[in-house]
Amino acid sequence: MxxxxxxxxxxxxxxxxxxxxxxxxxxxxxxxxxxxxxxxxxxxxxxxxxxxxxxxxxxxxxxxxxxxxxxxxxxxxxxxxxxxxxxxxxxxxxxxxxxxxxxxxxxxxxxxxxxxxxxxxxxxxxxxxxxxxxxxxxxxxAVADNRSVAFRPPADTGFVLLLADETALPAAGGILEWLPAGTRALVWIEVPDAADIQDLPAPAGVDLTWLVRAPGTPSGLLPALRAAELPAGAPYAWIAGESGTVKELRRHLVRERGVDRRAVAFSGYWRRGASEDRLREEAYARPS
Incomplete structure (x- = not known):
C-alpha cells in the first residue's frame, strides 16, 4: 500500500x-x-x-x-x-x-x-x-503512532475515567497496562459472568470496579457512573462497548457532569440487534 x-x-x-x-x-x-x-x-x-x-x-x-x-x-x-x-x-x-x-x-x-x-x-x-x-x-x-489508537489523554489530565463492557475489556486492559505510574483513574468494566473477571495489571492509583450483568438486564455502567463521586481536576474519559450505552454514558458526562466533550473519547464497538457487516454497509451508503 x-x-x-x-x-x-x-x-x-x-x-x-x-x-x-x-x-x-x-x-x-x-x-x-x-x-x-x-x-x-x-x-x-x-x-x-x-x-x-x-x-x-x-x-x-x-x-x-x-x-x-x-x-x-x-x-x-x-x-x-x-x-x-x-x-x-x-x-x-x-x-x-x-x-x-x-x-x-x-x-x-x-x-x-x-x-x-x-x-x-x-x-x-x-x-x-x-x-x-x-x-x-x-x-x-505499520507505524506505532497511528490513528487507530484512540486513548490519548492530554498532558493536563487530572484523572482518567474508563468505562467498558466485555467487548472493550481487551482494550481497557491494554490501556491500564500503558498508564504511567501515579495516574489517578476510575475504571468500571462490565462482564456477563463473574468468571469473566480478570486480574488486570494496573499502576497504583487505579480504582477498578467490576460489574456483572445478569442475563436479560440492562447495562449497569450508567447507574454506576451516576452514583460515583468524581475527584477534583480535569477528567479524560474513554468509553467503549455497546453503542447505545456508550451514547448514554457520554451524554451523562457532557450534559450532567459538565465534562468538556473534547475530553471524552468514545466508541461503539457493537450495536444491539445489528451486525458489524450491517453497520459497515450503513456507513458505506451514507453520503460523504
Missing amino acids: TGQAQEYDFFPAHVVRTRRLGPTMLRVTFGGGALRSFASGGRDQSFSLFLPHPGQDEPDLPYAQGEGWFAAWRAIPADRRAVMRSYTVRAQRAEPPELDVDFALHGTATDDHPPADSPAGPAAAWAAAARPGARVVLLGP
Missing part, C-alpha cells in the same frame, strides 16, 4: 494457540514473520481482522491491489469474500513475533462452557473452532 496507507499494511498470519479466559472470552495468539512489521501503538490499538468462511483455507481478500482493495473486496460475493471484523491488540511480543487477540464468544460453546443466549457471529464462531495453523490476514499499523 502507498501514500496515506503507509500508516497501515496487510499482515498474513496464522493461529499459534488458543486459551479460554472465562465463559465469555477466548484468547487467540497469532504468529508469522510478517508480524515483525506490525507496529502496535499499545493502549486500545485496533486493527481489521480478515477471516475465511467455513470450507476456505484462507481469507478471500484482494489486498495485493493496494489502495483499491476495499472496492475489490466488496465486489466479491458475500458468501466468498473474507469476513472483516475490528479487534484490539491485547499483547504483542517480538520474538517469536506474536499477537494476542481476545474474542468475546457470545453464543458459542465448548466442552467446558455452554452457549450464551444470543447467537454467535461469524468471528466468534471462527474463534471458538480455531486450531493452530488456521490462516488469517490483519490490516493494521
Whole structure:
C-alpha cells in the first residue's frame, strides 16, 4: 500500500494457540514473520481482522491491489469474500513475533462452557473452532503512532475515567497496562459472568470496579457512573462497548457532569440487534 496507507499494511498470519479466559472470552495468539512489521501503538490499538468462511483455507481478500482493495473486496460475493471484523491488540511480543487477540464468544460453546443466549457471529464462531495453523490476514499499523489508537489523554489530565463492557475489556486492559505510574483513574468494566473477571495489571492509583450483568438486564455502567463521586481536576474519559450505552454514558458526562466533550473519547464497538457487516454497509451508503 502507498501514500496515506503507509500508516497501515496487510499482515498474513496464522493461529499459534488458543486459551479460554472465562465463559465469555477466548484468547487467540497469532504468529508469522510478517508480524515483525506490525507496529502496535499499545493502549486500545485496533486493527481489521480478515477471516475465511467455513470450507476456505484462507481469507478471500484482494489486498495485493493496494489502495483499491476495499472496492475489490466488496465486489466479491458475500458468501466468498473474507469476513472483516475490528479487534484490539491485547499483547504483542517480538520474538517469536506474536499477537494476542481476545474474542468475546457470545453464543458459542465448548466442552467446558455452554452457549450464551444470543447467537454467535461469524468471528466468534471462527474463534471458538480455531486450531493452530488456521490462516488469517490483519490490516493494521505499520507505524506505532497511528490513528487507530484512540486513548490519548492530554498532558493536563487530572484523572482518567474508563468505562467498558466485555467487548472493550481487551482494550481497557491494554490501556491500564500503558498508564504511567501515579495516574489517578476510575475504571468500571462490565462482564456477563463473574468468571469473566480478570486480574488486570494496573499502576497504583487505579480504582477498578467490576460489574456483572445478569442475563436479560440492562447495562449497569450508567447507574454506576451516576452514583460515583468524581475527584477534583480535569477528567479524560474513554468509553467503549455497546453503542447505545456508550451514547448514554457520554451524554451523562457532557450534559450532567459538565465534562468538556473534547475530553471524552468514545466508541461503539457493537450495536444491539445489528451486525458489524450491517453497520459497515450503513456507513458505506451514507453520503460523504
